[in-house]
Amino acid sequence: MTETTAANGRPRIVIVGGGFGGFFSALRLERRRDEGPAPHVTLISDANALLYTPFLPQAAGGTLEPRHVTTPLRGPLRSTEILVGRAVAHDAARRTVEFASASDERRTLHYDHLVLSPGSSSRMLPVPGLAEAAVGFKTLAEAIHLRNTALQMLELANTTSDPDERAAQLTFVFVGGGYAGVEALAELEDLLREARRLYPSLRDQPFRWVLVEATESLLPEVGTRLSAYVMRQLHDRGIELRLGTRVREVSDGVVTLDTGERLPARTVVLTAGVRAHPTVAAMGLPVDDAGRVRVDDTLAVDGLPGVWALGDAAAVPDPARPGLTCPPTSQHVTKQARLVADNVLASIAGRPSEPFRYRTRGLFVDLGRYKAVASVAGLQFSGLPAWFMARSYHLSQIPGFTRKARVATDWTVGILFDRDLSELGSLGHPEPLDPQGGQHGRD
Numbered sequence: 001m002t003e004t005t006a007a008n009g010r011p012r013i014v015i016v017g018g019g020f021g022g023f024f025s026a027l028r029l030e031r032r033r034d035e036g037p038a039p040h041v042t043l044i045s046d047a048n049a050l051l052y053t054p055f056l057p058q059a060a061g062g063t064l065e066p067r068h069v070t071t072p073l074r075g076p077l078r079s080t081e082i083l084v085g086r087a088v089a090h091d092a093a094r095r096t097v098e099f100a101s102a103s104d105e106r107r108t109l110h111y112d113h114l115v116l117s118p119g120s121s122s123r124m125l126p127v128p129g130l131a132e133a134a135v136g137f138k139t140l141a142e143a144i145h146l147r148n149t150a151l152q153m154l155e156l157a158n159t160t161s162d163p164d165e166r167a168a169q170l171t172f173v174f175v176g177g178g179y180a181g182v183e184a185l186a187e188l189e190d191l192l193r194e195a196r197r198l199y200p201s202l203r204d205q206p207f208r209w210v211l212v213e214a215t216e217s218l219l220p221e222v223g224t225r226l227s228a229y230v231m232r233q234l235h236d237r238g239i240e241l242r243l244g245t246r247v248r249e250v251s252d253g254v255v256t257l258d259t260g261e262r263l264p265a266r267t268v269v270l271t272a273g274v275r276a277h278p279t280v281a282a283m284g285l286p287v288d289d290a291g292r293v294r295v296d297d298t299l300a301v302d303g304l305p306g307v308w309a310l311g312d313a314a315a316v317p318d319p320a321r322p323g324l325t326c327p328p329t330s331q332h333v334t335k336q337a338r339l340v341a342d343n344v345l346a347s348i349a350g351r352p353s354e355p356f357r358y359r360t361r362g363l364f365v366d367l368g369r370y371k372a373v374a375s376v377a378g379l380q381f382s383g384l385p386a387w388f389m390a391r392s393y394h395l396s397q398i399p400g401f402t403r404k405a406r407v408a409t410d411w412t413v414g415i416l417f418d419r420d421l422s423e424l425g426s427l428g429h430p431e432p433l434d435p436q437g438g439q440h441g442r443d
């Protein structure tokens with residue numbers, strides 16, 4: 001194992017997580033000029049690209065190419081040292097973080113300031129059989145897997161002779177009606193509605209889309225009027241809403257609800273919110289009841305000078321809602337990232353830290369089919385204007401001019417032409433070579 005210490009008296013800053021929090025704090029540290037030697041910044045990330053999660057539903061629905069919903073870390077970040085792998089341990093007394101690469105090359109990194117933004121993972125519900133049967137919707141791998149599964153179900157339904165099996169193949173159950181669940185369902189329903197036109201045998205088959213939500217409404221954060229609009233839109237598209245309902249069990253390909261209703265379904269998607277990433281527990285940090293790192297309003301971790309946390313993994317006091325913590329949104333995290341960089345630099349220069357100040361500017365929920373809802377600066381929009389605002393907002397937010405151009409091109413192509421329905425489930429998983437296989441024309 002190698003040990004790395006501060007270089008040439010430069011303060012050493014280690015950032016964990018290459019998502020919104022980690023990427024934007026590194027970018028801010030690169031762009032801010034302060035007196036004194038420039039800090040040496042190391043970013044530990046388990047991927048070499050930032051995933052722009054608001055575009056995951058569109059990657060699943062095929063309106064955006066999977067690669068275009070990511071931004072490579074190298075390029076926008078020029079002077080930051082990027083180590084792709086995982087932060088696996090933390091020693092607060094020695095002020096070190098242990099890094100492990102994918103090939104288990106280990107390195108101990110000394111830090112003066114540690115910034116933690118490992119994000120979140122899908123919240124698992126205590127429902128028997130759910131973990132085995134469901135796919136989450138948090139990563140690009142999950143989004144593309146879901147797209148491929150949905151297209152595979154069409155192919156299977158096209159050839160199966162058993163009507164009950166076909167009905168289960170054409171039933172899609174989403175568990176959790178937050179914005180990620182609603183957007184993912186809306187995009188996939190769009191995809192399959194368009195695709196079924198090309199399957200003569202399936203044209204008259206009923207497709208079932210069921211959204212199961214434990215509370216009595218969808219998306220309360222967008223307000224009563226827009227929430228009602230969303231529910232009406234989904235209902236008009238034939239999507240079955242099961243509000244105030246929980247999943248009791250998933251077994252033998254059947255989802256059983258607490259009302260006793262049984263839904264035979266081959267595709268179950270878990271979109272029931274998030275919980276702090278397991279990295280938080282591995283780092284030995286003070287946590288709240290929800291497992292998030294406890295921080296004050298300057299993003300400093302309680303009782304650990306020089307350690308900071310932000311994003312979905314941290315319980316950041318919400319300045320807009322006293323007594324509550326910030327919701328897990330990229331909007332909040334991006335602002336926290338700027339603040340944490342400024343506070344780290346202030347701390348190095350011996351200046352006081354600033355508190356987090358932010359009020360949500362707007363909320364957008366894309367419903368596909370040129371429809372969305374938007375709540376911006378107290379005003380509410382729905383339908384085509386909201387859809388246009390949502391797309392414009394996200395285009396402005398995805399980092400990098402190249403990515404903006406690629407996304408805009410995908411959207412334009414999507415408006416002019418039919419969706420691409422290729423199912424690429426085997427991508428990245430080639431069949432192993434046959435050791436006995438000779439070359440044609442020899443022996």
Ligand SMILES: Cc1cc2nc3c(=O)[nH]c(=O)nc-3n(C[C@H](O)[C@H](O)[C@H](O)COP(=O)(O)OP(=O)(O)OC[C@H]3O[C@@H](n4cnc5c(N)ncnc54)[C@H](O)[C@@H]3O)c2cc1C
Nearest residue numbers: 017019020021046053054086087119311312328329330331
């Ligand atoms: C489908 C979906 C749609 C969304 N849509 C919106 C939206 O429209 N608007 C909005 O504001 N928000 C949206 N969000 C929420 C937003 O994505 C999160 O709030 C944001 O990503 C949190 O940023 P973060 O830096 O805390 O975590 P992330 O962006 O998740 O980044 C954390 C990164 O750190 C990595 N990591 C974890 N542990 C380690 C380790 N030990 N070592 C190295 N790397 C590690 C993780 O794998 C991850 O890549 C959406 C989320 C999802 C899932």
